[in-house]
Amino acid sequence: xxxxxxxxxxxxxxxxxxxxxxxxxxxxxxxxxxxxxxxxxxxxxxxxxxxxxxxxxxxxxxxxxxxxxxxxxxxxxxxxxxxxxxxxxxxxxxxxxxxxxxx
Amino acid sequence: xxxxxxxxxxxxxxxxxxxxxxxxxxxxxxxxxxxxxxxxxxxxxxxxxxxxxxxxxxxxxxxxxxxxxxxxxxxxxxxxxxxxxxxxxxxxxxxxxxxxxxxxxxxxxxxxxxxxxxxxxxxxxxxxxxxxxxxxxxxxxxxxxxxxxxxxxxxxxxxxxxxxxxxxxxxxxxxxxxxxxxxxxxxxxxxxxxxxxxxxxxxxxxxxxxxxxxxxxxxxxxxxxxxxxxxxxxxxxxxxxxxxxxxxxxxxxxxxxxxxxxxxxxxxxxxxxxxxxxxxxxxxxxxxxxxxxxxxxxxxxxxxxxxxxxxxxxxxxxxxxxxxxxxxxxxxxxxxxxxxxxxxxxxxxxxxxxxxxxxxxxxxxx
Numbered sequence: 001x002x003x004x005x006x007x008x009x010x011x012x013x014x015x016x017x018x019x020x021x022x023x024x025x026x027x028x029x030x031x032x033x034x035x036x037x038x039x040x041x042x043x044x045x046x047x048x049x050x051x052x053x054x055x056x057x058x059x060x061x062x063x064x065x066x067x068x069x070x071x072x073x074x075x076x077x078x079x080x081x082x083x084x085x086x087x088x089x090x091x092x093x094x095x096x097x098x099x100x101x102x103x
Numbered sequence: 104x105x106x107x108x109x110x111x112x113x114x115x116x117x118x119x120x121x122x123x124x125x126x127x128x129x130x131x132x133x134x135x136x137x138x139x140x141x142x143x144x145x146x147x148x149x150x151x152x153x154x155x156x157x158x159x160x161x162x163x164x165x166x167x168x169x170x171x172x173x174x175x176x177x178x179x180x181x182x183x184x185x186x187x188x189x190x191x192x193x194x195x196x197x198x199x200x201x202x203x204x205x206x207x208x209x210x211x212x213x214x215x216x217x218x219x220x221x222x223x224x225x226x227x228x229x230x231x232x233x234x235x236x237x238x239x240x241x242x243x244x245x246x247x248x249x250x251x252x253x254x255x256x257x258x259x260x261x262x263x264x265x266x267x268x269x270x271x272x273x274x275x276x277x278x279x280x281x282x283x284x285x286x287x288x289x290x291x292x293x294x295x296x297x298x299x300x301x302x303x304x305x306x307x308x309x310x311x312x313x314x315x316x317x318x319x320x321x322x323x324x325x326x327x328x329x330x331x332x333x334x335x336x337x338x339x340x341x342x343x344x345x346x347x348x349x350x351x352x353x354x355x356x357x358x359x360x361x362x363x364x365x366x367x368x369x370x371x372x373x374x375x376x377x378x379x380x381x382x383x384x385x386x387x388x389x390x391x392x393x394x395x396x397x398x399x400x401x402x403x404x405x406x407x408x409x410x411x412x413x414x415x416x417x418x419x420x421x422x423x424x425x426x427x428x429x430x431x432x433x434x435x436x437x438x439x440x441x442x443x444x445x446x447x448x449x450x451x452x453x454x455x456x457x458x459x460x461x462x463x464x465x466x467x468x469x
Binding site (some may be wrong): 059066 | 145
């Protein structure tokens with residue numbers, strides 16, 4: 001049953017950056033955009049399971065650190081080969097300075 | 104099972120053989136783990152940051168030089184100076200295009216994706232490399248660098264195909280093979296090895312591109328016939344023969360003689376210092392360990408990245424000459440001893456080689 005899980009303190013994530021979060025043996029990526037919005041996706045690239053938290057956030061796009069495939073962060077949509085498969089996204093909220101992910 | 108040696112071993116490099124599956128079962132083709140030097144995240148983000156300016160400047164200079172030397176070559180036709188002009192034009196086209204293909208394929212040259220994609224399409228044509236096939240081929244190369252049976256881009260096998268390597272300094276294998284491959288693609292088929300790594304949903308792009316290219320080369324041939332001149336060939340396609348030699352000089356330094364079937368790029372790749380002209384043509388790919396370790400860092404930041412991580416690296420080769428002084432004897436030795444490879448020492452304090460395999464590349468059966 002999905003529930004809200006505290007992932008990190010909001011200040012842990014720089015603007016236009018990403019950090020990794022692990023919960024119940026699954027990796028997630030927590031993003032903060034340049035305008036301060038938070039998003040969460042699968043932690044791994046859908047191409048070869050590289051961790052996206054080592055990648056580069058450019059606007060609303062995350063680039064995988066291994067093969068430069070790209071995803072749209074808010075939708076998880078694959079937008080640049082070699083990624084062809086979308087990744088799952090998860091709702092987020094910020095309460096009392098903490099980022100919660102609905103997983 | 105004993106190791107296969109001699110010319111028989113070359114079969115192990117086939118992507119359609121058993122070695123690829125064996126590498127997968129041994130965990131050598133996972134792609135999610137590779138050695139990276141520890142760099143503070145803030146610094147890493149700074150190094151990865153994209154910018155249009157360096158690539159716009161360098162691309163304009165590249166196209167500008169090609170345009171100028173082509174125009175001068177045509178204007179000075181029948182003078183010996185035309186030979187010099189076309190020699191430089193061909194070098195920029197035949198060797199320079201490959202670097203642009205590579206960097207724009209990674210999507211790191213420009214910040215603007217449209218500039219990346221446009222330059223990638225043009226450079227792929229000049230390089231006679233289908234943009235889709237080679238995007239996937241190079242993706243595989245980065246996942247499975249020098250993994251036998253998985254990496255299609257192993258230029259120097261054990262034992263090396265010396266005659267092929269030498270004649271390819273003048274494109275005498277790659278040029279006709281590229282033309283044949285283009286015709287196969289235009290007929291709606293892939294080559295057998297390409298079918299192992301190009302996803303089905305991407306294949307239509309390959310066939311469409313090949314048909315467009317066939318039209319361009321057809322028009323080039325028509326121009327040769329109509330003008331009774333070899334100049335159209337010198338301008339389009341021909342540089343893949345007479346201008347490709349410098350690319351071979353650069354590219355062979357990347358991995359030749361190094362360890363196979365390892366996941367630490369310090370064991371299978373080398374970094375070579377080069378001068379400004381070579382680095383312009385080669386787009387800084389002389390920092391090749393750094394590129395494999397951090398493929399997201401744009402070419403114009405690789406020198407800085409090198410300074411950041413060189414404490415973890417084997418000492419960079421001071422010149423092309425220094426690299427070849429090691430490569431040539433190693434490749435010759437591998438003709439008779441396929442267990443031999445170059446294993447470089449790390450400086451004191453460097454993160455140790457963490458790989459269980461040692462680079463000798465003796466998978467069962469190979």
